[in-house]
Amino acid sequence: MNIVIAGGGVIGLATAWRAQLRGAAVTVIDPAPASKASHVSAGMLPPGNEQLYGQKDLLRLYMASRELYPSFVAELEEFAPAGYRRDGVLDAAFDEDALYTLDHQQAFQESQGVRAERLGPEECAKLQPAFAPALGGLLSPDDGAVDPRVLTAALRTAIESLGGTIVRRRVTRIDGHAAVLDDGDTVPFDRLVLAAGCWTHRIEGLADGAVPEIRPVKGQILRLHSNPPLLNLTARALSRGSSLYLVPRLDGELVVGATYEERGYDETVTAEGTRDLLTRVAEVVPGAGDLRFAEMNASLRPGSPDDLPVIGPTTVPDVYMAAGHFRMGVQLTPVTAEAMAAYLDDTEPPAHALPFTPLRFT
Amino acid sequence: MNIVIAGGGVIGLATAWRAQLRGAAVTVIDPAPASKASHVSAGMLPPGNEQLYGQKDLLRLYMASRELYPSFVAELEEFAPAGYRRDGVLDAAFDEDALYTLDHQQAFQESQGVRAERLGPEECAKLQPAFAPALGGLLSPDDGAVDPRVLTAALRTAIESLGGTIVRRRVTRIDGHAAVLDDGDTVPFDRLVLAAGCWTHRIEGLADGAVPEIRPVKGQILRLHSNPPLLNLTARALSRGSSLYLVPRLDGELVVGATYEERGYDETVTAEGTRDLLTRVAEVVPGAGDLRFAEMNASLRPGSPDDLPVIGPTTVPDVYMAAGHFRMGVQLTPVTAEAMAAYLDDTEPPAHALPFTPLRFT
Numbered sequence: 001m002n003i004v005i006a007g008g009g010v011i012g013l014a015t016a017w018r019a020q021l022r023g024a025a026v027t028v029i030d031p032a033p034a035s036k037a038s039h040v041s042a043g044m045l046p047p048g049n050e051q052l053y054g055q056k057d058l059l060r061l062y063m064a065s066r067e068l069y070p071s072f073v074a075e076l077e078e079f080a081p082a083g084y085r086r087d088g089v090l091d092a093a094f095d096e097d098a099l100y101t102l103d104h105q106q107a108f109q110e111s112q113g114v115r116a117e118r119l120g121p122e123e124c125a126k127l128q129p130a131f132a133p134a135l136g137g138l139l140s141p142d143d144g145a146v147d148p149r150v151l152t153a154a155l156r157t158a159i160e161s162l163g164g165t166i167v168r169r170r171v172t173r174i175d176g177h178a179a180v181l182d183d184g185d186t187v188p189f190d191r192l193v194l195a196a197g198c199w200t201h202r203i204e205g206l207a208d209g210a211v212p213e214i215r216p217v218k219g220q221i222l223r224l225h226s227n228p229p230l231l232n233l234t235a236r237a238l239s240r241g242s243s244l245y246l247v248p249r250l251d252g253e254l255v256v257g258a259t260y261e262e263r264g265y266d267e268t269v270t271a272e273g274t275r276d277l278l279t280r281v282a283e284v285v286p287g288a289g290d291l292r293f294a295e296m297n298a299s300l301r302p303g304s305p306d307d308l309p310v311i312g313p314t315t316v317p318d319v320y321m322a323a324g325h326f327r328m329g330v331q332l333t334p335v336t337a338e339a340m341a342a343y344l345d346d347t348e349p350p351a352h353a354l355p356f357t358p359l360r361f362t
Numbered sequence: 363m364n365i366v367i368a369g370g371g372v373i374g375l376a377t378a379w380r381a382q383l384r385g386a387a388v389t390v391i392d393p394a395p396a397s398k399a400s401h402v403s404a405g406m407l408p409p410g411n412e413q414l415y416g417q418k419d420l421l422r423l424y425m426a427s428r429e430l431y432p433s434f435v436a437e438l439e440e441f442a443p444a445g446y447r448r449d450g451v452l453d454a455a456f457d458e459d460a461l462y463t464l465d466h467q468q469a470f471q472e473s474q475g476v477r478a479e480r481l482g483p484e485e486c487a488k489l490q491p492a493f494a495p496a497l498g499g500l501l502s503p504d505d506g507a508v509d510p511r512v513l514t515a516a517l518r519t520a521i522e523s524l525g526g527t528i529v530r531r532r533v534t535r536i537d538g539h540a541a542v543l544d545d546g547d548t549v550p551f552d553r554l555v556l557a558a559g560c561w562t563h564r565i566e567g568l569a570d571g572a573v574p575e576i577r578p579v580k581g582q583i584l585r586l587h588s589n590p591p592l593l594n595l596t597a598r599a600l601s602r603g604s605s606l607y608l609v610p611r612l613d614g615e616l617v618v619g620a621t622y623e624e625r626g627y628d629e630t631v632t633a634e635g636t637r638d639l640l641t642r643v644a645e646v647v648p649g650a651g652d653l654r655f656a657e658m659n660a661s662l663r664p665g666s667p668d669d670l671p672v673i674g675p676t677t678v679p680d681v682y683m684a685a686g687h688f689r690m691g692v693q694l695t696p697v698t699a700e701a702m703a704a705y706l707d708d709t710e711p712p713a714h715a716l717p718f719t720p721l722r723f724t
Binding site: 224270272274275281289290291292293296 | 586630631632633634635636637640641643644650651652653654655658
């Protein structure tokens with residue numbers, strides 16, 4: 001089976017690799033693989049998030065992906081390091097409202113069988129001494145983060161090690177069973193996967209309505225650096241009704257995110273986006289001011305019409321879709337790749353993937 | 363006359379060019395010409411600054427350089443554009459204390475014959491509509507700014523057009539009448555100019571005390587961008603006892619500076635330095651938040667023991683010095699280059715340069 005994947009972000013790459021493991025020959029086509037949202041994402045793998053509350057289908061998908069992560073990473077690390085850490089996530093509350101959020105989150109995690117340990121102010125300070133005094137915290141010892149830059153590099157290594165091809169071109173149009181590239185070349189396929197994030201529906205040549213519009217939701221994200229790392233573990237700082245995530249890497253990088261902005265395809269890093277994150281991190285991590293300002297990036301999260309992932313076959317024969325993961329692309333990568341590999345292999349996809357079929361929009 | 367110049371910042375380059383115009387053969391030696399303070403500087407050319415008040419010698423030097431700028435640029439532009447604009451500098455007061463500062467500055471400018479026009483709040487708003495409401499302003503119509511990146515590029519073009527050489531190496535040691543480079547090569551000279559900013563006194567092989575220590579004074583500076591430019595003219599925003607400078611370029615770049623930090627040779631761009639400038643610019647230019655965050659840089663201003671420039675012969679025969687210009691390197695470039703060219707040519711240096719001799723420290 002000859003599979004072409006339009007889009008080399010984390011979803012497209014992981015789908016390619018898992019399809020290879022089932023015997024497919026894959027070609028990933030992307031003008032700059034893993035350079036957009038996958039490059040900019042913090043890669044936090046938290047025990048859950050507020051988007052999951054009350055969304056049963058999404059919650060099942062999320063928990064399945066969380067369950068898959070360790071084995072997904074272990075298999076991938078036969079090829080290259082994946083940048084995964086599972087040494088805990090600390091949610092820290094900096095005001096009274098945030099303490100209620102922790103109560104809610106703790107109850108949620110308990111309902112899901114996700115370990116959570118309630119911490120007092122002293123325990124928070126001990127665990128994360130660089131934090132400003134917190135009113136309390138919740139430690140999820142079985143969660144963590146992955147470095148998406150390392151993860152996607154490992155996926156590329158795996159794909160090429162297994163004989164797959166990564167073509168640095170853009171798919172502009174589908175013509176029957178061929179992808180037409182921006183240089184006019186065509187690449188034939190048995191099956192095609194559309195995995196081009198918020199650019200997916202711009203690929204031409206498909207029947208109207210076959211592919212839902214995936215809108216861009218801009219995120220700006222900050223990277224600071226220190227040696228040694230300032231924070232000990234992945235964290236979310238809750239205050240004033242919002243959550244700031246802080247993802248430290250072992251090399252001293254500290255990722256701080258993020259903004260949410262609906263501004264079309266604008267990928268500009270702005271003065272205000274930068275100021276906002278710097279101000280918020282300074283509030284919860286007083287020593288952050290001395291850290292090196294390493295990077296400030298913007299990228300476009302892919303949002304589907306119902307803000308839920310789009311995974312599975314489209315109405316066009318042999319054309320599949322894996323996009324629209326919004327804020328959860330990295331978190332949902334193992335489950336998406338596994339479901340896509342099953343679809344492409346004509347085996348039964350896991351039940352938790354079925355609600356996310358593209359056919360729900362038709 | 364064969365002249366070697368150790369240091370290819372704006373001072374070294376301008377000195378080389380002016381020496382060439384008097385017939386010298388020049389070699390500028392710098393591992394990365396115009397990449398340090400000269401690359402990062404905003405290049406504001408204001409009608410004066412608080413460092414000049416009460417410093418008569420510095421004031422005379424400053425006014426001489428200001429006077430020279432138009433002809434210096436005109437001659438340089440026979441080779442390449444110099445990035446000079448002389449369309450006014452607006453000082454805007456955002457609190458009552460700042461209005462008193464404007465009174466003082468106006469009196470100072472009148473005493474120097476530098477045109478200054480007092481503006482009310484409405485006139486400020488008309489001149490710079492992107493500003494938050496100011497209490498008043500002072501317009502200096504004969505002042506402006508230069509883009510140091512364009513200026514140094516023009517100087518390099520001029521030097522090479524006139525047969526000079528720019529060697530991408532570092533001078534590590536002086537051995538008689540030869541400069542020893544970091545790769546072991548030696549470059550003989552008739553006369554040598556030390557113009558390596560805060561690295562000048564680290565050049566070895568000179569008698570103790572011949573070269574004063576030039577300490578690094580770190581500055582962090584922000585570059586935003588918009589198209590069209592958000593500000594119409596070069597400005598300083600005065601509030602809370604400090605001055606924020608805002609230097610717009612015609613291409614839409616807006617340079618905002620700067621911090622002053624005594625931290626040795628540390629050139630780290632920090633989270634706090636970035637946050638500080640972004641916060642201050644947002645206060646005086648409400649629309650700045652939407653601008654593209656283009657660059658954040660740090661560099662080291664060269665501060666001499668008395669914070670005044672060091673221009674002229676050292677106690678070592680045929681070894682000269684042009685360094686220590688602190689915050690005013692770009693502003694004092696024409697006068698420094700002219701004085702150095704006179705010294706190197708054995709003609710009478712201008713009287714206003716004499717107080718800045720390196721011999722004052724011996």
